Amino acid sequence: MLILDFSGKTAVITGGLQGIGRAIAELFLQAGANVVIGDILCPPGQRDIGEQLVHIRIDVTRFQHAAALIDCAVAHFGSVDFLINNSGISAIAPITAVRERDWDRVMDVNAKGVYLVSQAAIGQMKKQGRGRIINIASQAGKNGYRLMAQYVASKHAVLGLTKVMAIELARDNILVNAVCPGIVETEMKWREREESAVLRGLNAADILAEDCSQIPLGRTAQPVDVANVVAFLASPLAAYMTGQAINVTGGMTMH
Numbered sequence: 001m002l003i004l005d006f007s008g009k010t011a012v013i014t015g016g017l018q019g020i021g022r023a024i025a026e027l028f029l030q031a032g033a034n035v036v037i038g039d040i041l042c043p044p045g046q047r048d049i050g051e052q053l054v055h056i057r058i059d060v061t062r063f064q065h066a067a068a069l070i071d072c073a074v075a076h077f078g079s080v081d082f083l084i085n086n087s088g089i090s091a092i093a094p095i096t097a098v099r100e101r102d103w104d105r106v107m108d109v110n111a112k113g114v115y116l117v118s119q120a121a122i123g124q125m126k127k128q129g130r131g132r133i134i135n136i137a138s139q140a141g142k143n144g145y146r147l148m149a150q151y152v153a154s155k156h157a158v159l160g161l162t163k164v165m166a167i168e169l170a171r172d173n174i175l176v177n178a179v180c181p182g183i184v185e186t187e188m189k190w191r192e193r194e195e196s197a198v199l200r201g202l203n204a205a206d207i208l209a210e211d212c213s214q215i216p217l218g219r220t221a222q223p224v225d226v227a228n229v230v231a232f233l234a235s236p237l238a239a240y241m242t243g244q245a246i247n248v249t250g251g252m253t254m255h
Helices: 019-030 063-077 100-128 149-172 187-200 204-213 223-234
Strands: 010-014 034-039 046-048 053-057 082-085 131-136 174-181 245-248
Touching (some): 010 100, 019 034, 019 082, 019 223, 034 063, 053 063, 063 100, 082 100, 100 131, 100 174, 131 149, 131 223, 149 174, 174 223, 187 204, 223 245
Parallel strands (some): 010 034, 131 174, 174 245
Antiparallel strands (some): 046 053
16 A cells, blocks of 8 residues: 555545445545545435545536536535546447447446546646546556447547646646556446356356456456555656556556
């Protein structure tokens, strides 16, 4: 675990109630940050969970919700130092069976959500004269994977957005980077295994073994493995990094 001090800083995290987002929130809280979690799984309204933690229910595909998330952070803690765009969903189907509504939903949450929440946060970061935006992409933003057309397309889009924002916001002292996790043990990943197993005539355990066989380090990631790299990108150690897409894949993807 990285030993960092984010005291007095505020992190806004979308999709922070489970999986990678939850690990990021826990790590930033441990490092002393104030944390605002925006998640569609939160109960309606705003909830103060403690002195350093606020939950607000949002749909990242709606700009009004994105703006409300940033307003919540500023009202509670006075700044938005870090925005971690983590909300994401997936769907499993061969390209010939992808339904238009599933395509639209994955693209809206994974790509449009990044643009909307970032757009809402940028104005505040410009006022502050600083900020870090960290987008949770995927190695699927660099490679193609069977049965995951809309997810792969959405994560390629996230990397494109990251590069454009990094260029446009550099002079405002806003650094924008992406993290590209590999195979991470989350509820979403296990569901993907179960669904793809049916289509491939396998079982989820077979696919887990297949996953591990492709990783030089010999194991899949835990959410904290990704959270550690996010914390690094938010830290002073990454002050000369922008527009990057950092792999956290155990060596599965090396470009």
